[in-house]
Amino acid sequence: MATILDVARAAGVSASSVSNFLNDRRGKMAPATRERIETAITELRYRPSRVALQLKTGKTATIGLLVPAVANPFFGAVAMAIQRAAQARGYQVILCNTFRDPKREREFAEDLVALGVRGIITGASLLNPGHLSELASKGLSVVAFEGDAGAAVPGIHVVSVDNAMATTLAVDHLVTLGHRRIAYVTGPAQTAARVARLKGFRTAAERHGLGEDASVHEISLPPNDYGDDMIAELGVGAALALAKAPRRPTALIAMNDLLAIGLAAGLREHGITIPDDIAMVGIDDLFLARLMNPPMTSLRQPLAAMAEAAIACLVGDAGEAAPTTALIFPPELIVRQSTVPAAI
Amino acid sequence: MATILDVARAAGVSASSVSNFLNDRRGKMAPATRERIETAITELRYRPSRVALQLKTGKTATIGLLVPAVANPFFGAVAMAIQRAAQARGYQVILCNTFRDPKREREFAEDLVALGVRGIITGASLLNPGHLSELASKGLSVVAFEGDAGAAVPGIHVVSVDNAMATTLAVDHLVTLGHRRIAYVTGPAQTAARVARLKGFRTAAERHGLGEDASVHEISLPPNDYGDDMIAELGVGAALALAKAPRRPTALIAMNDLLAIGLAAGLREHGITIPDDIAMVGIDDLFLARLMNPPMTSLRQPLAAMAEAAIACLVGDAGEAAPTTALIFPPELIVRQSTVPAAI
């Protein structure tokens, strides 16, 4: 690889001049020299070494992305949105799978700092983000890509869909269709998003006066190291309990689409038909939602806009000086065939 | 962030000694000094700057991963497998979505080189990898994560499932079940894998003497910039043509599971039932295959082993000296309920 010195030699100037050219430092360049440098660069196919640049300036054009597992289609979509938004600003993305393990998360974060990343985006903010908070207080920019304005932690910016609103809209939608016996199926309260979604369900159910008709089914997930396909897998198992419930709910809201896919598969195995026997609403609106049998009603997250905001938050000059912010985006209800009016 | 000099000062030694300690250069260290350095490091929470290290040694612990789109669950799984394998050897992964655009692919590759990556893994090798080949000839390590031993390009290592074998096994399986009117549904011959799969289908069909009974349906995909969910989406549309075909096939093989998911949804819309009306086999064995309705027979790729091999290939000392290699892994047929014996 050609260095700036090779270019300088080829153009018959000093490295400084090439550097000046590259960073177009104005006022200092005769047109002739400018041209000589230009041709030398193209002929040698010179590209400045990002590494040297990093070392010198201290600034990187790299951000770290922490997700539980990219094999989870939701985080696949998140990773793609983030990478595209980053690329639009000339940033590279380093991908890390944390498997929801705080220890791993912390280790990754430290590695990323050693790599000199500009900031870190964490796809699923664990409930006790002390490990990240500590790094944030040392000047690292951190954005939690899910969570909740209330749960803001010092130094950690939040860019998230309104999780409570998602479940609220789901309940509203089902109640409008005449459903009252509504069950919410969720995993353990491990992440801020899960907690907020559950809360949204509870308040909406109360507002509609559903009382005992509203139920919450928490399914347990293995501690970590599962590729998140387990979420769907466990949905399959959880379906049995729902199918056998004494007063079976007429509608189901799943913590997310992945779980919904599993639940749908499980219900099918037990001879329960969606939407005739039970209605179902998912959250996230994966592209898979509309390919399901039947296509599933879900709440869409505006991922592209959110990713854009997250990157802007890290890249923006505001940087460390900015106080902790929370940007909350509203979800959009996408109605499909999995929800029909309740049988009377 | 503490630097090696801060540690040296804290321990009352020179930076060289700290460096010696870090790279355990043996023979040269009194136990007392060693301890002083050790405590200084832990107290200052010192971590060597990867950036400086890179600049000095020229070696990075970073690899680049080029995939069409991580939002595609298959590439999500690939990305996760690669990242895990990389992590096991202390490597970081930089993620790039190419949208199957050679221009973008080339640009990413050059950016990655400027970043000093140790090598590049490309998830879907386009048919004319001239752009990568050129970089490879300049000393960059490149591994194509799909392809075909025959299509080997100078300088590009291949680590792939045996794509031809995948379709061959699918045909064998269906023929064993008594099917003869078998259709293969594929996208345009854009990647090495697609070409190899098609070839495998054709040779297997010929070997079984299927003649006109074996048909190939190529569906066209938009040029790029689609998030790969379009593949499934287009499967939905393609299902119509298959449903209306004069002598409808009794079995379908899809280029991959994502397309199969779309086809399944489309067939359903046209009132065609799997497996009674038509049997279906996918390729890749996404975790979604077993959650489909009905669960789908598919050909599994040993992604973990393949990722391991790909990383070993890049990291191994062999490096540039090694001749172009091709490591081909056999796929495994996973039989589920989407394939049943043909109606007589």
Added chain:
DNA sequence: CCGCTTTAGTGCAACGATATACCGGAGGTT
């Protein structure tokens, strides 16, 4: 023709690590 500003461009010290070459002193050999 002298001094002053402007223009065009160079020199050099960093950034944080590594590694080669070196060096002072303790101990052993002859």
Added chain:
DNA sequence: AACCTCCGGTATATCGTTGCACTAAAGCGG
């Protein structure tokens, strides 16, 4: 006592870039 050999550790150049401080030459008013 002079010489050699280890041992423990340090000084220094270097990786590719940046940006400040500097300078040589040209322009210009008086």
